[in-house]
Amino acid sequence: MSSEIVHNRISMLRAERGISRKELAAALEVHYQTVGYLERGEYHPSLFLALRIAAFFEVPVEVVFSLAPFPRLGSGG
Amino acid sequence: MSSEIVHNRISMLRAERGISRKELAAALEVHYQTVGYLERGEYHPSLFLALRIAAFFEVPVEVVFSLAPFPRLGSGG
DNA sequence: CTCAGATGTAGTACATGTACTACATTCCAA
DNA sequence: TTGGAATGTAGTACATGTACTACATCTGAG
Numbered sequence: 001m002s003s004e005i006v007h008n009r010i011s012m013l014r015a016e017r018g019i020s021r022k023e024l025a026a027a028l029e030v031h032y033q034t035v036g037y038l039e040r041g042e043y044h045p046s047l048f049l050a051l052r053i054a055a056f057f058e059v060p061v062e063v064v065f066s067l068a069p070f071p072r073l074g075s076g077g
Numbered sequence: 078m079s080s081e082i083v084h085n086r087i088s089m090l091r092a093e094r095g096i097s098r099k100e101l102a103a104a105l106e107v108h109y110q111t112v113g114y115l116e117r118g119e120y121h122p123s124l125f126l127a128l129r130i131a132a133f134f135e136v137p138v139e140v141v142f143s144l145a146p147f148p149r150l151g152s153g154g
Numbered sequence: 155c156t157c158a159g160a161t162g163t164a165g166t167a168c169a170t171g172t173a174c175t176a177c178a179t180t181c182c183a184a
Numbered sequence: 185t186t187g188g189a190a191t192g193t194a195g196t197a198c199a200t201g202t203a204c205t206a207c208a209t210c211t212g213a214g
Contacts, residue, residue: 157214
């Protein structure tokens with residue numbers, strides 16, 4: 001349980017909403033640096049935080065987090 | 078992020094499949110006691126483990142884990 | 155340049171998730 | 185009762201998630 005990673009779309013979802021990390025952090029009631037760490041993939045959120053992130057964006061957990069890499073956007077999608 | 082809890086249906090899903098904790102633990106590649114701790118709510122799984130549990134049962138994460146208590150079964154479906 | 159906000163990097167302190175071991179209890183079979 | 189499997193409880197050791205602070209870079213406005 002150490003070298004495994006979970007991919008996430010937090011920054012994309014946040015950009016879609018047009019909110020800053022500080023705003024997201026405030027909504028989630030976590031430190032703003034925590035959001036930064038998560039977006040950069042420096043560590044994974046707890047399940048509790050993951051559920052709250054998905055709830056905040058009103059999407060299933062699997063839309064935000066995945067065991068497999070998310071496909072790239074940007075080129076015609 | 079300390080007094081909050083995440084409810085789970087691991088024991089129900091496992092019972093539906095008719096498998097023991099040891100079998101589930103082996104499938105998830107975690108210690109069998111870890112499954113016991115999770116079922117008893119003694120602590121929460123990591124997001125990585127939560128995603129793998131949901132994948133194992135072939136259901137969305139929200140079916141296994143929830144911020145709100147799951148409704149009781151047993152009395153009329 | 156100055157001023158302000160968003161973001162990235164570095165480090166410390168503490169709480170919690172997981173592995174692992176040992177032993178007690180409960181349930182099922184003979 | 186004996187024997188085995190599943191489960192519950194207790195404790196140690198270590199890795200990781202989160203808070204929090206300080207400082208640097210980048211971008212936009214004047």
